[in-house]
Amino acid sequence: MGGEKLGWKDLEIGAVVTEPGSASAYKTGDWRSERPVRENEKCIKCGICYIYCPEACIHEDEEGYFESDLYYCKGCGICAHECPRDVIKMVEEVEE
Amino acid sequence: MTKGKIVGLEGSFAVAEAVRMANADVISAYPITPQTHIVERLAEMVADGELDAEFICVESEHSAMSACVGASAAGARVFTCSAGQGLELMHEVLYIPSSMRLPVVAVVANRALSAPLSVWCDHSDAMAIRDIGWIQMFAENNQQAFDLTVCAYRVAEDKEVLFPAMVHLDGFYLSHVIEDMVMPDEEEVVGFIPEYEHPFVLDPDRPVSMGCYGPPFIYSETKKAQEVAFENTKSKILETWKEFGDVFGRHYSPVEKYRMEDARIALLTMGSSGETAMLAVEELREEGKDVGLISLRLWRPFPFKEFRDAVKDVELLVVLDRAISSGMGGPVCSEVKSALYDKRKDLNIVGFIGGLGGRDIPVKGFKYMVNRALEKVKAIERGEEIETEMIGIRE
Missing domain, CATH: 3.40.50.970 (Thiamin diphosphate (ThDP)-binding fold, Pyr/PP domains)
Structure with a gap:
């Protein structure tokens, strides 16, 4: 993957994409200005954040807690807004 | 054949x-x-x-x-x-x-x-x-x-x-x-x-x-x-x-030429008006003017090389546009000027707009353009700026 590295001569005719499912390589996490940060001690594992995430980038870990995949998370904050126990805080991203 | x-x-x-x-x-x-x-x-x-x-x-x-x-x-x-x-x-x-x-x-x-x-x-x-x-x-x-x-x-x-x-x-x-x-x-x-x-x-x-x-x-x-x-x-x-x-047995070129071998003045047209322009070329030749005709067959991609070759011995290029690029003159004229920029500083290019909305351009219309362009060249030589002229317009 890594379309960012492609030069104009590397492209297929008409910029056709021949690799199925390649949209998964697109790092929508770049769009984010705030990231979700969790306090799992308050979490009741209800899965509401998982259900509401419009990017479908939240997954359940082995212990039943939920995590956002920051490669895709756009930082919309819907998970933080919907969480019934106020587990998730949106924290501003800063330049590293 | x-x-x-x-x-x-x-x-x-x-x-x-x-x-x-x-x-x-x-x-x-x-x-x-x-x-x-x-x-x-x-x-x-x-x-x-x-x-x-x-x-x-x-x-x-x-x-x-x-x-x-x-x-x-x-x-x-x-x-x-x-x-x-x-x-x-x-x-x-x-x-x-x-x-x-x-x-x-x-x-x-x-x-x-x-x-x-x-x-x-x-x-x-x-x-x-x-x-x-x-x-x-x-x-x-x-x-x-x-x-x-x-x-x-x-x-x-x-x-x-x-x-x-x-x-x-x-x-x-x-x-x-x-x-x-x-x-x-x-x-x-x-x-x-x-x-x-x-x-x-x-x-x-x-x-x-x-x-x-x-x-x-x-x-x-x-x-x-x-x-x-x-x-x-x-x-x-x-x-x-x-x-x-x-x-x-029929041969096509991106830039078609008619009586251009010894021409010093060239008319430039596109499409059907070329055949009327040919008659005007004949009449102008009889009047002793060294006129030829260039027809752009290929418009895109623009045939830069063939176009520059076609006008290499020309001193005056008279361009007919059957369209207006509002605020800019005629689109064909402005493009041929840009194709020749820095290549032919000695070539005078005079643009006309005509034949809009089905208005016929008869043989005398093309003759008018050539004769009017010759007058405009004198104006250019006097240092005057010339504008694209719309032909056949009633005042």
Whole structure:
């Protein structure tokens, strides 16, 4: 993957994409200005954040807690807004 | 060496005949004056079983071009035609086959743009789409409309081209005029346009994604690739015209020249007015003026080299535009000036706008342009700035 590295001569005719499912390589996490940060001690594992995430980038870990995949998370904050126990805080991203 | 049968045929029917011989798989077009006879004739051919094509009836030109894009993406040989406002309604979709490299072939019966409503010829519609990446060729008569449509398929579908191609014939002046022309043998036309296979088609066994989203990190690279490929189409266009000449005996050049061997003054036209301009050249020659005629056959990609060669001995170039680039003068004149910038500081270029909305330009109109241009050269020599003049306008 890594379309960012492609030069104009590397492209297929008409910029056709021949690799199925390649949209998964697109790092929508770049769009984010705030990231979700969790306090799992308050979490009741209800899965509401998982259900509401419009990017479908939240997954359940082995212990039943939920995590956002920051490669895709756009930082919309819907998970933080919907969480019934106020587990998730949106924290501003800063330049590293 | 011109083979075939001499027939009397309307320009629109000549185009339809070329599409029938090309054996188009899918036709989608919406009727609009002065193009309607083309699509009507093709609909008749499909209904009568003379042409085995899918005829997709649509509610607009936007949909007609969209249907052509889809059919071409599936690997079909397609055809559409339009004019004036219809081509403008198609405008948004015209970008899709050029950037997705789909060899759609279209014929446009050139028509003015509203308002006021005009169904008559000028080149406003052709000029409005000049930046889109379609190959654009201009026919001077019905024979050329037929021949260039045949060549458009061969060029567009060439593996090294794969760009859409458009043939322009002047609305009414050609589309509705019956002229004699040589109709070649069908077998030879079929042989000239081989079956083609696009390297990427919509195929469930070999899935590809077409027309993908192009974020900032890749959009510029796709445009660079498209532009380099488009500029490279010219050599294939020349090769196709050479081979067409070898088979059918009629030879085409991107820049056609008439009595240019010793010309010091050149008239420049596009489309059907070239034949009237030829008569003006003859009369001006009798008056002792060294006039010749240049007709741009190929408009896109612009034939820079051939154009510069054609005017290399010319001292005065008189350009007719049948369209206005509002606030800028005539589009053809401004483009030929830019093609010669820094190359020919000694060449005077005088532009005129005329023939708008079906206004005829008679022989005396072309003679007026040449004589008026000679006066303007004196003004230029006096250091005066000259403006593009619209001819034949009542005060």
